Amino acid sequence: MTASAAGARQFLQLPGSFELRRGGVLERPVLAYETWGQLSPERDNAIVLFTGLSPSAHAASSPGDLSPGWWEEMLGPQRPIDTDRFFVVCVNSLGSCFGSTGPSSDNPSSNALYAIDFPVLSLEDIANASLPVLDALGIDRVFAAIGCSMGGMTALAFAALHPARCGRLISVSSAARAAPFAIALRSLQREMVRRDPDWQDGRYPAGAGPITGMRMARKLGMITYRSAQEWVQRFGRERVAAEHGANDPFCIDFEVESYLEAHALKFTGAFDANCYLFLSRAMDLFDIADYGGSVASGVGRTALDEALVIGVGSDILFPLWQQRELADALGATGCDVSFEALDSIQGHDSFLVDMDRFRPVIGSWLANR
Amino acid sequence: MTASAAGARQFLQLPGSFELRRGGVLERPVLAYETWGQLSPERDNAIVLFTGLSPSAHAASSPGDLSPGWWEEMLGPQRPIDTDRFFVVCVNSLGSCFGSTGPSSDNPSSNALYAIDFPVLSLEDIANASLPVLDALGIDRVFAAIGCSMGGMTALAFAALHPARCGRLISVSSAARAAPFAIALRSLQREMVRRDPDWQDGRYPAGAGPITGMRMARKLGMITYRSAQEWVQRFGRERVAAEHGANDPFCIDFEVESYLEAHALKFTGAFDANCYLFLSRAMDLFDIADYGGSVASGVGRTALDEALVIGVGSDILFPLWQQRELADALGATGCDVSFEALDSIQGHDSFLVDMDRFRPVIGSWLANR
Numbered sequence: 001m002t003a004s005a006a007g008a009r010q011f012l013q014l015p016g017s018f019e020l021r022r023g024g025v026l027e028r029p030v031l032a033y034e035t036w037g038q039l040s041p042e043r044d045n046a047i048v049l050f051t052g053l054s055p056s057a058h059a060a061s062s063p064g065d066l067s068p069g070w071w072e073e074m075l076g077p078q079r080p081i082d083t084d085r086f087f088v089v090c091v092n093s094l095g096s097c098f099g100s101t102g103p104s105s106d107n108p109s110s111n112a113l114y115a116i117d118f119p120v121l122s123l124e125d126i127a128n129a130s131l132p133v134l135d136a137l138g139i140d141r142v143f144a145a146i147g148c149s150m151g152g153m154t155a156l157a158f159a160a161l162h163p164a165r166c167g168r169l170i171s172v173s174s175a176a177r178a179a180p181f182a183i184a185l186r187s188l189q190r191e192m193v194r195r196d197p198d199w200q201d202g203r204y205p206a207g208a209g210p211i212t213g214m215r216m217a218r219k220l221g222m223i224t225y226r227s228a229q230e231w232v233q234r235f236g237r238e239r240v241a242a243e244h245g246a247n248d249p250f251c252i253d254f255e256v257e258s259y260l261e262a263h264a265l266k267f268t269g270a271f272d273a274n275c276y277l278f279l280s281r282a283m284d285l286f287d288i289a290d291y292g293g294s295v296a297s298g299v300g301r302t303a304l305d306e307a308l309v310i311g312v313g314s315d316i317l318f319p320l321w322q323q324r325e326l327a328d329a330l331g332a333t334g335c336d337v338s339f340e341a342l343d344s345i346q347g348h349d350s351f352l353v354d355m356d357r358f359r360p361v362i363g364s365w366l367a368n369r
Numbered sequence: 370m371t372a373s374a375a376g377a378r379q380f381l382q383l384p385g386s387f388e389l390r391r392g393g394v395l396e397r398p399v400l401a402y403e404t405w406g407q408l409s410p411e412r413d414n415a416i417v418l419f420t421g422l423s424p425s426a427h428a429a430s431s432p433g434d435l436s437p438g439w440w441e442e443m444l445g446p447q448r449p450i451d452t453d454r455f456f457v458v459c460v461n462s463l464g465s466c467f468g469s470t471g472p473s474s475d476n477p478s479s480n481a482l483y484a485i486d487f488p489v490l491s492l493e494d495i496a497n498a499s500l501p502v503l504d505a506l507g508i509d510r511v512f513a514a515i516g517c518s519m520g521g522m523t524a525l526a527f528a529a530l531h532p533a534r535c536g537r538l539i540s541v542s543s544a545a546r547a548a549p550f551a552i553a554l555r556s557l558q559r560e561m562v563r564r565d566p567d568w569q570d571g572r573y574p575a576g577a578g579p580i581t582g583m584r585m586a587r588k589l590g591m592i593t594y595r596s597a598q599e600w601v602q603r604f605g606r607e608r609v610a611a612e613h614g615a616n617d618p619f620c621i622d623f624e625v626e627s628y629l630e631a632h633a634l635k636f637t638g639a640f641d642a643n644c645y646l647f648l649s650r651a652m653d654l655f656d657i658a659d660y661g662g663s664v665a666s667g668v669g670r671t672a673l674d675e676a677l678v679i680g681v682g683s684d685i686l687f688p689l690w691q692q693r694e695l696a697d698a699l700g701a702t703g704c705d706v707s708f709e710a711l712d713s714i715q716g717h718d719s720f721l722v723d724m725d726r727f728r729p730v731i732g733s734w735l736a737n738r
Binding site for chain 2: 178179180190191195197234237254287
């Protein structure tokens with residue numbers, strides 16, 4: 001294995017073939033990751049953090065990279081995931097485009113982009129790809145796996161596939177399987193990307209790609225990441241300034257339209273379209289019931305001491321009943337489960353923005369262990 | 370005015386200019402409509418029915434057109450809206466494409482399609498366009514205006530703009546104003562249509578148009594018209610047969626994807642894209658608070674004796690709090706309001722499919738008057 005680093009970001013290249021769950025093989029894939037804190041001499045204070053679809057491994061700032069991370073307020077010295085106590089590892093998902101091997105990487109066998117020829121990706125592959133990183137860091141068993149959204153599914157897969165290596169689970173706004181409403185939304189998002197002529201059947205050149213499709217997919221994402229209640233309070237029926245194209249009957253007119261446009265523009269340059277497609281599809285495919293035929297049997301493969309399952313009532317993408325299903329199934333394994341249903345109105349994204357509600361729940365749960 | 374008919378569908382051409390609320394003018398527009406039952410000698414048994422975005426005036430079968438209408442089980446002899454008692458008129462919305470003048474009609478001044486040059490449409494215009502039809506039928510005042518979804522907003526506009534002509538209101542899964550969540554969804558649907566290269570900036574030839582954009586917009590429509598709960602029961606994680614393109618990693622795989630595809634294909638040939646854009650935008654623009662500055666003041670312009678407001682808990686597009694807001698505002702006018710929150714799990718579309726719940730509510734309310 002070859003290790004290297006760039007700022008806080010470290011890279012591990014696997015020496016041989018990495019087999020994917022659905023039959024594909026990646027030759028010498030690279031995993032990008034960041035760490036915070038110090039591994040204890042007993043090697044019993046490690047936390048592995050799995051991300052949602054779009055974030056990088058940069059969950060928080062550190063001496064090597066002072067820029068704020070995607071969970072900056074949650075992770076650091078004296079923060080809820082206290083890096084004075086824990087050694088935290090966040091791996092950029094296999095299939096993503098922030099340093100780990102994915103569809104936007106070169107296939108070392110052909111020296112061309114994987115693009116649409118990337119093998120079918122599953123969340124189990126993302127979980128398995130974190131193992132060599134943990135091995136390289138000397139971590140046999142993590143104190144806890146933590147995952148948000150897609151990352152919660154990945155963390156559950158990690159705990160089910162490698163029960164001896166995972167002591168605890170914190171699942172944040174996630175689920176034991178993809179539900180049809182979320183599948184429908186993601187399927188449509190993928191169609192928006194694929195129908196953009198600039199997708200070019202997945203063969204767009206590096207740096208180019210389906211900007212329009214990605215922008216629309218991101219807008220649908222934002223619509224499902226927040227909540228109707230929040231937007232009533234935040235935007236109501238406020239209009240933008242009239243200068244936005246008075247001669248176009250379908251110009252951006254309402255504040256909520258302008259907000260979506262701004263978010264979509266920010267995203268499109270930042271995330272590779274094919275990576276988006278493969279990760280989105282991996283979420284649809286995930287079902288812990290693949291292991292033994294039911295959610296109970298799949299969750300039953302874990303050997304967790306304790307778990308914390310957090311959900312939000314206003315989340316339409318990973319609704320509360322899915323967190324309850326997961327918490328109930330974990331409880332049935334004999335694991336000590338804490339279930340928290342939070343009142344945040346910011347929907348699925350609450351774990352990124354409603355920090356006043358999330359910080360104390362995660363902080364006190366970890367502090368009491 | 371010129372009257373004509375084709376089967377059950379009748380046409381009324383206005384003789385002069387029809388002024389729209391936002392400043393445009395239509396020359397000699399045509400209104401298509403259907404009627405059921407007989408106007409009483411006292412002319413006091415008329416009901417005007419306003420439709421959602423996509424239906425035609427064919428709400429139910431009749432001797433002139435035996436095909437089932439979009440509200441077949443609700444409307445007819447001995448049905449909840451009993452045409453042995455009531456004389457029912459349903460007008461195809463101005464701006465639609467089922468006989469009434471809209472963007473897919475020829476502009477008589479130029480003999481070219483209106484297309485994107487159609488004036489900005491509002492729901493008030495649709496309400497006002499029904500007046501000449503009622504006049505031609507000898508109806509001074511309707512027993513009730515009934516509207517579903519967009520049609521409920523139109524019915525409210527009718528009651529507020531013409532209080533002397535409207536005795537009662539039945540609002541079904543509708544609202545007093547468009548909320549930002551629904552605006553965001555419709556704005557994105559319009560963007561899908563407009564970004565399709567075949568939209569051709571709205572100048573596509575008659576019979577052609579943005580098939581892909583319309584198909585995706587319809588899929589998003591279907592996702593928001595139903596509910597996550599229904600789909601868990603109906604589809605779960607069922608897969609379609611493997612023959613659907615095993616070599617495409619993003620082929621239709623889950624039943625829910627196949628369902629959306631089938632619905633989308635059915636819609637795209639049937640509805641003109643520019644009509645869709647103008648009607649969709651008219652919904653966003655609707656706000657009864659435009660009249661006097663608040664929902665209370667706008668609703669206060671009605672002079673209704675009685676109203677029935679029906680909503681469904683699983684509706685994410687016109688959520689229950691919007692029905693409550695409307696019912697409360699109507700109650701504050703001194704109107705006798707019945708408010709029904711139904712337990713249907715089929716979301717916004719429940720009024721079209723969960724007839725066992727809707728029939729008795731509407732039937733008994735009318736029967737008791």
